[in-house]
Structure formats: C-alpha cells, structure tokens
Amino acid sequence: MTTHSKSAEIFNRDFERTTWHDETLYFVRQKRDKAAFQIDDWELLRETASQIKFNVLSNLSEYLIQFEENALKNGIKVHWAADAREHNEIVFNIVSEYFEGNIPHDTFKGIVKSKSMLTEECHMNEYLISKGIEVVDTDLGERIVQLAGERPSHIVLPCIHWKKEEIGELFHKHLGTEKGNKDPKYLTEAARQHLRDKFLNRKVALTGVNFAVAVTGEFVVCTNEGNADMGTHLSDLHIASMGMEKIIPQRQHLSVFLRLLARSATGQPITTYSSHFRKPRDGQQMHVVIVDNGRSTQLGREDFRNSLKCIRCGACFNTCPVYRRSGGHSYHTAIAGPIGSILSPNLDMKANADLPFASTLCGSCSNVCPVKIDIHQQLYKWRQVLVKEGHTSATKTLMMKGMSKVLASPAVFKFSGKVGRMLMDKMPFMVNNSLNLWYKQREMPEPPKESFREWYKKNRK
Amino acid sequence: MTSRDQILAKVKQNQPNSVHLPDLSILGKESFDPITKFAETAVAIGAEVIEIQDFSEIQKYINSKYSGKTVRSTLADFNSENWLALSPKELDGTDFLLVEAQFGVAENGSIWISDKDLGQRIAPFITEYLGVILDKSKIINTMHQAYQIIGDEDYGFGLFLAGPSKTADIEQSLVLGAHGARGLVIFLK
Numbered sequence A: 001m002t003t004h005s006k007s008a009e010i011f012n013r014d015f016e017r018t019t020w021h022d023e024t025l026y027f028v029r030q031k032r033d034k035a036a037f038q039i040d041d042w043e044l045l046r047e048t049a050s051q052i053k054f055n056v057l058s059n060l061s062e063y064l065i066q067f068e069e070n071a072l073k074n075g076i077k078v079h080w081a082a083d084a085r086e087h088n089e090i091v092f093n094i095v096s097e098y099f100e101g102n103i104p105h106d107t108f109k110g111i112v113k114s115k116s117m118l119t120e121e122c123h124m125n126e127y128l129i130s131k132g133i134e135v136v137d138t139d140l141g142e143r144i145v146q147l148a149g150e151r152p153s154h155i156v157l158p159c160i161h162w163k164k165e166e167i168g169e170l171f172h173k174h175l176g177t178e179k180g181n182k183d184p185k186y187l188t189e190a191a192r193q194h195l196r197d198k199f200l201n202r203k204v205a206l207t208g209v210n211f212a213v214a215v216t217g218e219f220v221v222c223t224n225e226g227n228a229d230m231g232t233h234l235s236d237l238h239i240a241s242m243g244m245e246k247i248i249p250q251r252q253h254l255s256v257f258l259r260l261l262a263r264s265a266t267g268q269p270i271t272t273y274s275s276h277f278r279k280p281r282d283g284q285q286m287h288v289v290i291v292d293n294g295r296s297t298q299l300g301r302e303d304f305r306n307s308l309k310c311i312r313c314g315a316c317f318n319t320c321p322v323y324r325r326s327g328g329h330s331y332h333t334a335i336a337g338p339i340g341s342i343l344s345p346n347l348d349m350k351a352n353a354d355l356p357f358a359s360t361l362c363g364s365c366s367n368v369c370p371v372k373i374d375i376h377q378q379l380y381k382w383r384q385v386l387v388k389e390g391h392t393s394a395t396k397t398l399m400m401k402g403m404s405k406v407l408a409s410p411a412v413f414k415f416s417g418k419v420g421r422m423l424m425d426k427m428p429f430m431v432n433n434s435l436n437l438w439y440k441q442r443e444m445p446e447p448p449k450e451s452f453r454e455w456y457k458k459n460r461k
Numbered sequence B: 001m002t003s004r005d006q007i008l009a010k011v012k013q014n015q016p017n018s019v020h021l022p023d024l025s026i027l028g029k030e031s032f033d034p035i036t037k038f039a040e041t042a043v044a045i046g047a048e049v050i051e052i053q054d055f056s057e058i059q060k061y062i063n064s065k066y067s068g069k070t071v072r073s074t075l076a077d078f079n080s081e082n083w084l085a086l087s088p089k090e091l092d093g094t095d096f097l098l099v100e101a102q103f104g105v106a107e108n109g110s111i112w113i114s115d116k117d118l119g120q121r122i123a124p125f126i127t128e129y130l131g132v133i134l135d136k137s138k139i140i141n142t143m144h145q146a147y148q149i150i151g152d153e154d155y156g157f158g159l160f161l162a163g164p165s166k167t168a169d170i171e172q173s174l175v176l177g178a179h180g181a182r183g184l185v186i187f188l189k
C-alpha cells in the first residue's frame, strides 16, 4: 500500500495544481475566520460545545438507550451495528424486508443517498452494488466523484480536488452536457435535472445524521443543497445511518452546535437546511442504524477518546498545511485530514500507521476545532503508540527515539540545538540532504545565530 | 447477546466518569437590532426581503411574477387548489409556494417551520421558488432563543431554512438552486 508521504509526493509533482488546491482551501479557512470573528461569544460557544460532548461521552450508553426508547415511541425503527459489515447487512435487510424478502430488481431502481461519511467508512455503496442495489449519491460533489469512480477527498467538500474543466468533461461524458462548457451554473443545473429524475423515481432514501437528540428521539440532518430532504420526503422508506457519537442530550443543545457547525465548515451562519426528523411521514417507514465500528474501543482509549467529539465540520482539514498540499486521497481512508489521522489508526493500526505522521504538529487544527479537540496532541500521542507497537519504519523509530531522548533531557536539548545551528551554518549539506525528509520541496531556513535561550540570557535584565 | 447489548455493554465499560452539562443560560446575550440583523443576514445568504403592509402586496407580487404558473400555499386566505391530497411526487412542477414561518432568527437569517406550516414536507424543497411570510415581532436574536420557543413542540418534522438551496461544490463558485428552491423571498409584515 502507498503511504501518505508517497501519495503526497505524487500529488506535489503538479506544482500549480497543488498551489491551487492549497489556496482554495485556505480561502475556505478565511471564510470560517470571518464568520467566527462576528460572534462575540465564539470561544464560549466552543467551550460549551466541548463540555456538552464530554458529558455525552461520559454518559453515552445511557443516552443511546434513551434515544432508542424515544425514537421507538416516535415510530422510528432502531437498529444496532457492531461494525461496518453489520451496518451494510442491516441496510440491505431493511430494503429487502420492505419488499417482503423479494426485491423486484426489474422495477426497483435503488437508493438515493445524501452525504454520509459513515457509509463511506463502511464501504456501503460497494456492498449494496454487489447485491444488485444501485446507490446514487445526490450531493453534487459526491455525485461528481461517484461518476468519476473516486471517493470524496474531503468530508465537507467532496470534490475540492476537481477543476471545473474536468467536471465539464465528466458531465459531457455522463450527463450529455455541451462539450467544453465548464460554467459552474450550467453544470449545477445539469446535475439538478439529472438528479431530480432520480429523486422522483426512487422509493428508498438514505441519509447521514448530524445530531441525534436523546430526550426527543429525533435526528437532525444539515445540507445546503436540499438533497437529503428531496430524497427522504419523496421516499417511502428512509434509512438514516448514524455513528453512535452523534448523540446529544437535549434539543436545546442543538443551538450550540448549529451555531458552530456551518460557520466552522464554510463560513455560513447556518446551513440552508437544518432538518429535524422526529416521526415518519404518514405511510412512510423510518429507520435509524446506530453504528459502533470501533467507536466503543476508541472511547476506552483515554488518550484518543476526545476524537469522538468531532462534528465533522472539516475546519481542521482546511487549515492544515499538510492536508492542503497533499490532497485528501493521500490519506487512503474515508476520513482524511487531521481528525481522520486520529480515527483511522484506531480502526487499523498497521494499515494507518503513516497517518499520524502526516502533520507538522503546528496545532492550527486544534485552534479552529469547534468542539476543542486536542487534535495535534493526539497525533503526537499516536506516534508514541505506533513506535512502541512496532508499526513504524526503522528510520522513523530511530528518529522518534532520538527525539524523545533529546526532549527528555534539558542538557542534551541545549547541546543538540547548538550543534544543529552550527551544522546548518557550516555544513548545510548535512541537513539539506535526501535523508532529511524535511528538506523535500523546501530550502532549509537560515539558522539563527543564537538560540532563544541564549538570546534571553543575554537580554534579560 | 445481540449486537445492541454487546455495544451498550462495551460503551458502558469504556465511558469515563460522568461530567456535568454546561450552563446554556449565559449564551445568546448578543445585542443588536433583530429586524435589521435578520434582513441583512437573509440577503447575504441569497434571500430577498420585502417589507409589506398588507396581504394584497403579496398577491400583487405573485401576480406580477407567476401569473399562469402553478402557485400553491398553506395559507387559509389564499386561493389555491387542494394540493394536500396530492402525492409528494405530484408537487414537482410547483412554481411558487407560499407559507408562513413561526419565527425568524436574526443571527443567521433562518426561519423555523414545521409540519403544521408546511402542508407537505416536500413542499418547500420541490417548489421552484419559495415565499415565506414572517411577522417582524417574531424575530429573535439567536438560536438559543429559538430553541426556547420551540421548547417541546410536538412536530414530526421541523426545519430551520436559511436562504435558497445552494452549492459551491464546483471550484467554490456559489450557485443558487442546487436541488431545493432556486429562490427565497421573505415578506416581512
């Protein structure tokens, strides 16, 4: 398997494209800043959201039971999936039972699906397709990557790595749009017509869940396009897939999260639609599938359980210098970016051992995170675990062990800093060589003549 | 043991010691003029805002833009065919839908509507254009007041709606009218 650094290297061969990708995402990050700065209580909101999530994690089993009880009262059926496979089987069985065990494959056209990173995590599309059920992704960005046979490269902006010329070409091929037309308005209209037809002709709709309220048994789905609602309100069967950490205690807590989510994600004050599903429509069936898939294990890892506070806003992606210049696919997992690099090793330590190293530990992610996850600290902690468990390459292990020795002893730290500065000054080839991964794609900076410690000693009065 | 019981047992075993919920009453104290803020924000997210004195102005607006088109409404004093009995799919082709919102939220330009205002859940999404009547006195500052008003309203489906349907999935260029209504006009009365 290719590692993050290998894929990132390939991504970086096209310098202009990498720069464009970088700048586009930074533009989204700046929109987030603008929106956040308009709220005087922004920091208080983040702190409150964080505390609510801590409360949720510490009472999760009780809240889940409460949610189930209330959802059932509302006429929603509740299912439990221990892992991805069980989730996929449950979805298939719900559809199959809806047709009394006999899916009429000639007339049943399949499922319309709105954005759900959980179904990506579970590889649900592939599974259902193998069982003869077509799945149409209806979020524009997701439809684009689906038509291209790819996976989303970002949890909020699935096709952020695609240029409009390429989308024009793709739509020309699949939807019959004019050749060479790359106007976003024209292309969006083509997708609207194409998907409207699907919405009107599908009986089954699948959505994700942004928040589920324990005391009311309802769940909230946020979109800008309206695709989740177009799917569900036209369907006879609505299935919602939900990671178990999506629970919040009460309805009023939605106020905090809905204020934070869209502002953090795209800089909008709120998404266009924040839909609260509490009871099925007359004549409709509504199902919620609650999925564990490693979450209960992560909950038991004291150092990493905070990652379960995530509300999937994508802000940590947009601000991450490594993500911006390596692209989502380099992370080879459903959830890319800084938070994905904490969640993925929990699922498979060996396969994802490279990901916690795909970070500069600059901490920008932790600073923007609306629920105050200590992302960069967890990445650092994963590195320790992975080295200890023997999942890293020999070079990395050596470097990490060396680093921790240096950092553990102030005297060694002082000395090695001096040597480092001297080396960079007198023998730059020792640092600027291909063994030093930091030198890839960049010149090493001029070393300062004296360290901060030396400067401080001299200038302190 | 079923998956449910296994999952719950493991969660129970692994969850940390219980911590308290934070106090929400200190939030939502921002002060601004709610009506101005609402109108500014709604326009910024792509809606049109029109102040009206009486209902006839809405009628005039509709006549000038949608004469001969399919116009539907849930308002009692609005003449439209009984479309509530149609199937959701049959509402495709609605050119303009008029509903009344329960309240508006100044900080984000959204309005709250639920089953009882919608006629049919699909209606505000499937219509090409959407009109919403909002009472100025029912604009509140932030989402905290919003959920105080909602309280434990017994809806089956409820919705914060903010502006027209939109997407920026193609190179971050904003396009209105992704899958839902292409335009939203708010009549402030």
Ligand code: SF4
Pocket: A264, A309, A310, A311, A312, A313, A314, A315, A316, A317, A339, A365, A368, A369, A370, A371, A372, A373, A375
């Ligand atoms: S970790 Fe924080 S910033 Fe990143 S997606 Fe989750 S909530 Fe957003």
